[in-house]
Amino acid sequence: MGGSARNQGVRDGDDAPGQSLYQRLSQRMLDISGDRGVLKDVIREGAGDLVTPDASVLVKYSGYLEHMDKPFDSNCFRKTPRLMKLGEDITLWGMELGLLSMRRGELARFLFRPNYAYGTLGCPPLIPPNATVLFEIELLDFLDSAESDKFCALSAEQQDEFPLQKVLKVAATEREFGNYLFRQNRFYNAKVRYKRALQLLHRRTAPLDEQHLVEAAKLLVLLNLSFAYLKLDRPIMALRYGEQALLIDQKNAKALFRCGQLMTEYQKARDFLVRAQKEQPFNHDINNELKKLASYYRDYVDKEKEMCHRMFAPCGDGTTVGEN
Structure with missing residues (x-):
């Protein structure tokens, strides 16, 4: 999981002149938000039930800005990722929606538009204003705590x-x-x-x-x-x-x-x-x-x-x- 899978996805996208990397990648992705604010591409299929709205999830993730190979945010360095509860521990609305579309064992790539990520202001100095970000997320497991x-x-x-x-x-x-x-x-x-x-x-x-x-x-x-x-x-x-x-x-x-x-x-x-x-x-x-x-x-x-x-x-x- 990391830059290699991300770059492979970009290379596989339609190479239209004048389009950015993320624009090309988005053409092959599924719209899961209804307004193309959250786009998804499954890298590896999962199994079992979808994540439930009040679940606690165990995930590995890496977030990328366009034209950057190194993630600006990742928990993949941790030996054991922290268990996170939806609605409490996850700050990106796009990630919440993305996780609700996943099954155990699934590995997927997501594009989050600014209104589903860091907004019009971004998060200086790391995230610029109006940034579309790419996240690779692997759902290891989840527990329904509701x-x-x-x-x-x-x-x-x-x-x-x-x-x-x-x-x-x-x-x-x-x-x-x-x-x-x-x-x-x-x-x-x-x-x-x-x-x-x-x-x-x-x-x-x-x-x-x-x-x-x-x-x-x-x-x-x-x-x-x-x-x-x-x-x-x-x-x-x-x-x-x-x-x-x-x-x-x-x-x-x-x-x-x-x-x-x-x-x-x-x-x-x-x-x-x-x-x-x-x-x-x-x-x-x-x-x-x-x-x-x-x-x-x-x-x-x-x-x-x-x-x-x-x-x-x-x-x-x-x-x-x-x-x-």
């Missing part, structure tokens, strides 16, 4: 009027949001999303034949909460949620591993890790943690022996350090 936000704003009594599947869907959306935030190292914000999901699931009572669905959803959230608190350097809370996960599934390897990591007593930590290893004997992380624990314990024992040796070593007067 349904989740509206549901979470309801009272507990109102939420109880909806079927269980609705609650599970909203909780899953909250957890997925948390996962995105976690991958961006925004651990506190991820924790908030996970706790919203857990609160929804805790409040919901389900018939016996459907209780396993709620418990399975809770388990995923509890494991994520434990990991988030570990990243936030709050081991007591991380251990608490790990132990809650084990109440649902006492053989869950992830929960056993997390509790083993967080236990301060050697024997308890080893017991959890051995149980985790029993469930997943070839898990690299579990086996490494056991080796690390054994190494720490050997160091501890060696230091204890050395301390005892010094305490009871004979002094010059024939007594020992430990004698009064």
Whole structure:
């Protein structure tokens, strides 16, 4: 993604004399605004549903001025792009319209006229007045937050009027949001999303034949909460949620591993890790943690022996350090 695809699109345009690069390029593009203010050319087709109006999107983008090969704005240098909510985090109206026309995995090129971009004044000194700009946008993924936000704003009594599947869907959306935030190292914000999901699931009572669905959803959230608190350097809370996960599934390897990591007593930590290893004997992380624990314990024992040796070593007067 970048200048090469953009230049290829310009070369492929109709080479009419007296026309600018963007004018030639615009002749092969689709009008998605109805007034040719936002034009689109699909480079790679996407799949699935179109982006919804209240979605949060994960995109890579680069913006270009005409006759410039280097982008004036781009987030492609980021390892993990930031999750952006339509209507809040995106400032260009043209980009909003463009994203609403896209599907997951799609890569497209857009031309935004001034009234859909930076207006008649531009954005000095970077963007000149009345500038038409070209953006290449890749839609990596999106999450529809409208349904989740509206549901979470309801009272507990109102939420109880909806079927269980609705609650599970909203909780899953909250957890997925948390996962995105976690991958961006925004651990506190991820924790908030996970706790919203857990609160929804805790409040919901389900018939016996459907209780396993709620418990399975809770388990995923509890494991994520434990990991988030570990990243936030709050081991007591991380251990608490790990132990809650084990109440649902006492053989869950992830929960056993997390509790083993967080236990301060050697024997308890080893017991959890051995149980985790029993469930997943070839898990690299579990086996490494056991080796690390054994190494720490050997160091501890060696230091204890050395301390005892010094305490009871004979002094010059024939007594020992430990004698009064």
